[in-house]
Amino acid sequence: MRDEAGIFPLTHDGYGGLMQIHDALVDIVGADRVSSDPAELFIYSRDSGAQPPGRADYVVLPKTAEEISKILHLANREMVPVTPVGAGLTLSGIVVPERGGIVLDMKRMDRILEVDELNRYVVIEAGVSQGALQAYLKKHHPRFQHSTPEAPPTATVTGNALIHGHGHISPRYGINSDMIAGMEVVLPTGEISRIGAGALQGKWFSRGPLPDLAGLFVGWYGTTGIVTKISLKLFPKPGFRQVIVFQTDDIDLLPEAVAEIMYLDMAEDFFLIMQEKPDWMNHAFLVVILSGHFEEELELKKTAYKRLLSDFKGGGPVSFVSNLHPALEKRFLDVPPLAALAADFRKGGGFQYTGAILPVDQLPAAWRKGIEIARRYGMVCSYVHQVLMGNSIMFGFNYSFNRADEGDIEKARLALEESNRATLDLGGMIWKGEKSAQQMALAKMEPNTSALIQRVKEFLDPNRIMNPGKWEV
Amino acid sequence: MWLIRAWLSGQIRTDARLQEIFFSCATCGNCVEHCIFDKFRESILEAFIAAKAEMVDQGTVPPPVRDYLTRLMDHGNPYKIRQKKRGDWAAELGVQPYSADTAYLFYVGDVGSFDHRGMEIARSVAKLLQKIGVSFGILGPKEGPDGNDARALGEFALFEHLARGNIEAFEQAGVDKIVTLSPHGYNAFKNLYPQRGGHFTVRHYTHLLAEILTADKLPGKAARQSLRRATFHDPCYLGRHNKDFDTARSILDRLPGIEPVEMPRNRADSLCCGGGGGNFFTDLVCSGPDTSAAVRVEEAAETGAEILVTACPICTVILEDAVKVRRLEQRLQVRELSELVLEALGE
Numbered sequence: 001m002r003d004e005a006g007i008f009p010l011t012h013d014g015y016g017g018l019m020q021i022h023d024a025l026v027d028i029v030g031a032d033r034v035s036s037d038p039a040e041l042f043i044y045s046r047d048s049g050a051q052p053p054g055r056a057d058y059v060v061l062p063k064t065a066e067e068i069s070k071i072l073h074l075a076n077r078e079m080v081p082v083t084p085v086g087a088g089l090t091l092s093g094i095v096v097p098e099r100g101g102i103v104l105d106m107k108r109m110d111r112i113l114e115v116d117e118l119n120r121y122v123v124i125e126a127g128v129s130q131g132a133l134q135a136y137l138k139k140h141h142p143r144f145q146h147s148t149p150e151a152p153p154t155a156t157v158t159g160n161a162l163i164h165g166h167g168h169i170s171p172r173y174g175i176n177s178d179m180i181a182g183m184e185v186v187l188p189t190g191e192i193s194r195i196g197a198g199a200l201q202g203k204w205f206s207r208g209p210l211p212d213l214a215g216l217f218v219g220w221y222g223t224t225g226i227v228t229k230i231s232l233k234l235f236p237k238p239g240f241r242q243v244i245v246f247q248t249d250d251i252d253l254l255p256e257a258v259a260e261i262m263y264l265d266m267a268e269d270f271f272l273i274m275q276e277k278p279d280w281m282n283h284a285f286l287v288v289i290l291s292g293h294f295e296e297e298l299e300l301k302k303t304a305y306k307r308l309l310s311d312f313k314g315g316g317p318v319s320f321v322s323n324l325h326p327a328l329e330k331r332f333l334d335v336p337p338l339a340a341l342a343a344d345f346r347k348g349g350g351f352q353y354t355g356a357i358l359p360v361d362q363l364p365a366a367w368r369k370g371i372e373i374a375r376r377y378g379m380v381c382s383y384v385h386q387v388l389m390g391n392s393i394m395f396g397f398n399y400s401f402n403r404a405d406e407g408d409i410e411k412a413r414l415a416l417e418e419s420n421r422a423t424l425d426l427g428g429m430i431w432k433g434e435k436s437a438q439q440m441a442l443a444k445m446e447p448n449t450s451a452l453i454q455r456v457k458e459f460l461d462p463n464r465i466m467n468p469g470k471w472e473v
Numbered sequence: 474m475w476l477i478r479a480w481l482s483g484q485i486r487t488d489a490r491l492q493e494i495f496f497s498c499a500t501c502g503n504c505v506e507h508c509i510f511d512k513f514r515e516s517i518l519e520a521f522i523a524a525k526a527e528m529v530d531q532g533t534v535p536p537p538v539r540d541y542l543t544r545l546m547d548h549g550n551p552y553k554i555r556q557k558k559r560g561d562w563a564a565e566l567g568v569q570p571y572s573a574d575t576a577y578l579f580y581v582g583d584v585g586s587f588d589h590r591g592m593e594i595a596r597s598v599a600k601l602l603q604k605i606g607v608s609f610g611i612l613g614p615k616e617g618p619d620g621n622d623a624r625a626l627g628e629f630a631l632f633e634h635l636a637r638g639n640i641e642a643f644e645q646a647g648v649d650k651i652v653t654l655s656p657h658g659y660n661a662f663k664n665l666y667p668q669r670g671g672h673f674t675v676r677h678y679t680h681l682l683a684e685i686l687t688a689d690k691l692p693g694k695a696a697r698q699s700l701r702r703a704t705f706h707d708p709c710y711l712g713r714h715n716k717d718f719d720t721a722r723s724i725l726d727r728l729p730g731i732e733p734v735e736m737p738r739n740r741a742d743s744l745c746c747g748g749g750g751g752n753f754f755t756d757l758v759c760s761g762p763d764t765s766a767a768v769r770v771e772e773a774a775e776t777g778a779e780i781l782v783t784a785c786p787i788c789t790v791i792l793e794d795a796v797k798v799r800r801l802e803q804r805l806q807v808r809e810l811s812e813l814v815l816e817a818l819g820e
Contacts, residue, residue, distance in 0.1 A: 037488070037491075038485050038491075039491045042485050043476065139737075
C-alpha cells in the first residue's frame with residue numbers, strides 16, 4: 001500500500017534497500033528516467049574541475065515539481081541524500097554528491113513557459129539551457145535578451161542564477177541572481193512553494209515587495225530546496241555592439257581606471273584580461289563592450305570612452321588599442337564569449353579557477369598575488385576578470401591542468417587553495433567555491449552568521465538530505 | 474570521453490549500457506564541428522570509433538552490432554540475401570554491367586541493393602542518370618559493401634577486408650570513375666579507400682546532377698502555378714563529413730514548383746537522422762517516439778514545408794519512419810532528391 005505521499009513502502013531486500021529505492025523511483029517517474037547503471041553514475045559522480053569525485057547511487061530525470069516532491073518524500077523517509085544538478089558546470093564540485101543517494105538531473109524540465117515583453121520577464125523551467133533560451137528569444141522576441149554567462153551554452157539558466165552567476169550585461173544591470181523575479185521551489189520536505197508576485201497568483205514580474213524568500217535558495221547550492229521554475233528579468237537588446245580596448249602596464253592605476261569607466265556608466269560589459277604569453281598579450285587590457293540602438297549612439301559612447309581615458313591622469317598611462325586583433329574582438333563580441341578556449345592554454349583539457357568577488361580597490365594586490373601563485377606552481381598566468389557593477393570585480397585566479405596527470409591536478413588544487421585564502425585575506429568572497437573554500441569562508445565568518453546558515457538549513461531540511469557536505473562546518 | 478577514459482583505466486567495466494552508449498554514436502560529426510579545441514577537433518570522432526574498436530576486439534558488442542557485422546562477413550550484406558541478387562534492383566531498367574567503355578561505375582551499396590525503399594531510390598537515381606545521358610554501369614554481384622559503417626562501428630579488420638575486395642573488383646573491372654547512390658559509400662571511397670590503394674574519381678550522384686542538369690534542361694520555374702514548400706535535410710556524410718552543403722540545395726533551387734525553405738538547424742548545424750555509424754542496421758537509436766529523426770521531422774514540419782528532401786537512402790528511410798511515428802503523414806512527405814528531380818522531368 002502506498003503511503004500518504006503516494007509512495008510504496010520499502011522492505012529489506014538484501015541489497016541495503018538499493019534495488020527497492022530504484023524501483024520506488026521508477027514508480028514515480030518511469031523506468032526511462034531512472035538509472036543506477038555504473039556508466040551513468042560515473043558521469044554524475046564528478047564534474048570537470050579539479051575536485052575529487054563523489055558517489056551517486058541513482059540518477060533521476062524528473063519532469064515536474066510534483067515528481068520531485070514525491071522523490072523528496074521518499075528520500076526523507078529512507079534518509080537518502082538528494083543532489084539537484086543543472087548542467088554540472090561549476091567546476092568546483094558544488095553538485096557532486098558526496099554521500100551517495102539520488103542525483104536529480106533537472107535537464108528534462110526544459111520548457112520556456114512564458115515571455116512577457118511588456119512586463120519584461122521570462123518564466124522557464126529549471127532545466128532550460130542558456131543556449132535554448134538565447135535561441136528562443138532571438139527567434140521570438142528579438143528585441144530582448146537575458147544576461148548570458150561566460151559558460152558553455154548547455155549551462156542551465158536557473159543553475160547559473162542560483163549560484164550568483166553573472167552575464168554579459170551584468171556590468172550594466174547587475175548579477176544574474178539580482179535578476180530573479182520569482183521562483184517555484186520544492187522544499188526539502190516536499191512542499192511546493194512560490195516566491196514573488198507569483199505567490200499572490202499574479203504575473204511573475206517581481207519578487208518584491210515581500211519578505212525576500214528567494215534569498216533562502218540563492219547561493220545555497222541546493223541544500224535548502226530545489227528550484228523548479230524561475231522568472232528572470234529581460235533587458236533591451238540594442239542592435240549595435242562594439243569592442244574597444246585600452247591597455248596599461250601600470251597595475252596600480254587599475255582601480256581608478258575601472259572606477260572611471262564605470263562612472264561614465266555607458267558600458268554593457270567590461271573585462272580586464274592579461275596573459276603572460278604571447279608577449280603581445282602581456283599587458284593589462286581593459287576590454288569595454290559598448291552597445292547602442294543607433295550607430296550614432298554607439299559612436300558617441302566610443303568617443304566618450306576614448307576621451308575619458310586619453311585625459312586620464314593627464315594622458316599616457318592608459319592607451320587606446322587601435323589595432324585590435326580580430327580574434328580578440330570576436331571573442332568578446334560573441335555572446336557568450338568563448339571562455340573555454342582561453343581556459344585551455346596548457347592544452348590539458350582541465351580548468352578551474354577561484355572566482356574572487358573583490359572590491360575594486362584590491363585589484364593590484366590580487367593581480368600580483370595571482371602571478372605569484374601561478375609561477376610557484378609552474379603555470380603561465382592568464383587573467384580574464386569581469387567588472388560587475390561599480391563596486392566589485394569577479395577576479396579569476398585561473399588554473400588549467402592536464403586532466404590525465406594526477407600530479408598536475410594536485411598542483412591546481414593547491415594553487416586554488418592558495419588563491420581562495422588570498423581572496424578572503426583581501427576582503428573578498430569566493431564565488432561558487434568548492435567544499436574547502438566553503439569551509440574556509442565559514443571558518444572566517446562571524447560565528448553568529450555561520451550558525452544562522454546552519455539553523456536555516458536545519459529548519460528547512462530537518463533530515464539533512466539535501467546535497468549534504470555543502471555549506472557544512 | 475570521460476567514459477572512454479574511465480573504461481580504459483578500469484574505473485568502469487563493460488556492461489550492456491556502456492556498450493549501448495558507445496555504439497549509439499551515429500558518427501554524425503557534430504562533435505567535430507562544434508569542438509572549440511583545435512587539438513582535439515580532428516581526433517574526437519576517431520577516439521569514439523577507436524573505443525568501439527576496442528570493444529569489438531574484446532568481443533563485447535551489443536547483440537544487434539554483432540549480428541550486423543556477422544551478416545556482413547558471412548553474407549556480404551546485412552540483409553542475409555544471396556550476393557547474386559545484388560543487381561536485381563535494376564531489372565527492367567536496362568542498366569548495363571560496368572564495362573571498359575562506360576564512364577562511371579554506379580555504386581549502389583547495401584541499402585540501394587536490398588532495402589525495399591532503398592531499391593526504389595536506386596532505380597530513381599539510375600533512371601535519372603540515364604535520362605541526363607550519363608554513361609554508367611553496375612557491378613551487380615561483384616559489388617561488395619563499402620564498409621563505411623563497419624568501420625564506424627570499430628570493425629577495422631572487416632572494413633579492411635571489404636575495402637580490399639572492392640578495390641580489387643573495381644580495378645579488375647577497369648573502374649576509374651565512381652558515382653555513388655549513398656553519401657556513406659561516397660565517404661568511404663573518397664576518404665578511406667585512397668590510403669588502401671584505391672584511387673578513383675568519386676562523385677555522389679548529386680554532383681553529376683548539378684553539373685549536367687542545368688536550369689535550361691528543366692521546365693521553367695513558371696511552368697507550374699502552385700509552389701510546394703520543401704526543406705532539405707543534410708546527410709551527415711555529404712555535409713559535415715565532406716563539407717558539401719550546397720550541391721543538393723543548388724539542384725533543389727532549380728526545380729520548378731518548389732519553394733526551398735531552411736530548417737533552423739541546417740548545413741553544419743544539421744540534426745542527424747540517427748542512422749549513421751551503423752545505427753540504421755543496429756537500430757540502437759533509430760526507433761521509438763523520441764529519436765533524433767522524430768525531432769527532425771517535427772522541425773521540418775514547423776517550417777511549413779510539405780516535402781522533406783534528402784539525398785541519402787538511409788536518411789530517407791529513417792525520416793519516413795519518423796513521419797509515421799509522429800503521425801505527420803498528412804503534413805509532410807519525405808522524398809529523396811532524385812525522385813523530385815525525376816518528377817520535374819516528367820517521370
